Amino acid sequence: MSEEMNDQMQVRRQKLQELIDLGIDPFGHRFDRSSTSSELKEQWDQFSKEELHEKEDESHVSIAGRLMTKRGKGKAGFAHIQDLKGQIQIYVRKDQVGDDQFNIWKMADLGDIIGVEGVMFKTNTGEISVKAKSFT
Known part of the structure; x- marks a missing residue:
């Protein structure tokens, strides 16, 4: 068990150093x-997938969570982030957030606190989600 934990700690420390090398504060800042x-779900879940697509210019949001x-x-x-009020799905695409932010996305681990700015949409399964335009 301790050997497994050591491997996990080594991976986490390596990712920490990679973020520092990229000039990113791994312990974050105010977002x-x-x-x-829950507010996003309450406000936007009433709309269909097509209606949300039409309202994309009006649906700019920012959310943070674990x-x-x-x-x-x-x-x-795709991912789910959790804040004090519940969980919401996010969708991150390389062509939307850019190479640098997508590399940060790939390094993100479960339990990390992240911030996402984007627009609301519904998936093919009908789940209300945030399509990321930027990721921190």
Whole structure:
């Protein structure tokens, strides 16, 4: 068990150093959010996928929370973040956030606190989500 923990700590310390080498403060800074996860769901869940697409210019949001799940490979991924009011799904695409921010996304671990700015949309399964335009 201690050997496994040592391996995990080594990986985390390596990622910490990579962030520092990129000039990023790994312990973050203040992130101003516009809403909580429950407020976003309450405000935007009433709209269909098509209506949300039409309202994209009106649906700019910023949210922060702890990374609870993360999935996807290649140039895109989904995750759930949790704040004090609940969880919401985020969607991160390399062509939307850029190479630098996408590399940070790839390094993010479960439990990390992240901030996302983006627009609201619904997935094909109908889950209300934030499509990231920037990721910290």
